Amino acid sequence: MKGLLRKTLCVLAGAMLLLGGVSVHADETPEKVTVIYGGSSWLGHYPAWVGIEKGLFQKHGLGVLFQNFYASSGRMGSLVAGDLDVASTGSISAIALMAAGSKGFMAFATPDSYATVEGIIANENIKTIADLKGKRIAAPFASSAHVLVLDILEQHGLDPEKDLTLLNLKVNEMPAAMGSGEIDACAAWTPHFNKLLNMPGNHLLVDDTEFSLYKKYKLGPGPDLLVVRKEFAQKYPNTCKAFVKGYFEAVDMLINDPEESAKVLVKLTNLSMEDQMTVLQDISWIPGQEQRALMVDPGDFVTGMQQLAEFLVKHKQIDNAPAVNEWIEESMVP
């Protein structure tokens, strides 16, 4: 059934591409005209969405199919299982998959740097981090928000096992739990982050700029990473190049024309135009020409990722820290 759906989508994308009429230089013609992209409503997927909606991939002879996944782990699992070709993922899942020894994927870029779009939101009784002692705080385990909570608690000398109750809760279940008073605080990311903040009585306790690696390296708790299935990259190099071109043109559009981008993004995020513009203001998009400095030899971002891997080992989230630079596909870094 899944295979049939995928084939149907591919045929549709191919047909759309032919009808759209494309002009691609002969020697750079993509070997495969469809790319299946794994995304969600998280900001790390904005460029792919804008690229699709604004026809930027189509301009390079590609039809990109946007497949929604709730969590990065599901997306990464599908990527290595061969159901996706390219995806953007939170680094935690990518590092966990590296630590598990999977060589089925490679990383090639980081699209954004963000701050203040993720954080810990608390009810009115909690004024400081120290007030969390003895309280119930929720975070989706194995996510950037979870890492942020562990780090903030450590910075303030609180033990998540002894000093408070840390619960595993999905971000979309948090508003109800906060509303009913079952939890006193929670860690979430946009767009749920904004929704939680807008609830009466809630306030921002701390955001991702307080994350220890952000203070040192400007690296958030779960920076976004663009990944490609290794077999796909080897088999279809021109397709990958075309994807990268279209993707970073979308990044340029997000930088130069955020309002036009926001108009198509609200379809993905269901935020109001005003909230969408606020989220966009908090993101620093990283254009193609800056990627090599971040990703290669070894690159500032890769160095930061390595630190994050070691942080995860320290907090007993993964068994060993993988050598992140072994998963970088230099040929795809713009």
Add this chain to the structure above:
Amino acid sequence: MEINTPSKSLAVSIVSLVIFITTWELICRLGFIEPLFLPAPSQILSRAVKMIENGQLISHTLASTRRVMVGFFVSSMVAIPFGIFLGSSRFFMAVFDPIISLLRPLPSMSWIPLSLLWLGITETQKYSIVFMGSFAPSLLYIIEATKSIDPLLIRAARNLGASKLDVMKEVILPGSLPQIIAGLKVMLGIAWTCIISAELVAAREGLGFMIMNGKEYFQTDTVLLGMVMISITVMVIDVVFRKFERRLLPWTR
């Protein structure tokens, strides 16, 4: 080969298990399957040792056992009298049959949204998932067990002057109890299948939590260890249940 003694049967089972595990280990060691998709038994064992050492395996197992046993116990305590009552009354069976038929096919996971609204993210919510997952099937087993009593026996008892209560105590209960116990044994296994749903939301320990958290970190060995622990725990509880059954029903030995 003829298997005519329990020891021979046990020997065959052990040999079959050893062959299965050895083949699995070899397939993984020879690199036919990536460890991410299927870790070797030795890798699972090594994860088990690590988690026993830090106490996590025991605490996850105990947390899940508590949730299953509480949910299952409450479910049985409601289902046994109610099932016997419905099994002995055609009128009330007709009244409740449509409701039971509506509840019976619902998977435990479908109760998560409602249970969260009604009970929040508490332990009671987790017990309720096990309760709802095992109640309707248990009830049906008990109704069927009660109905299976030969009506001739009931009529004979009545003719000999037994009251309704006497018939219940002396005929229906002893007659249906072996089947009820057999049904509950099956239902206990089904109650364990609800643990993943029960620990999907707001859990921080338990085998279901361990499996789902292992999945998030691509620790397939942890996922498989959680599955193995569920099977082992069910087997241990089954042995205890059988001993209890022998004591309760000495005439069935």
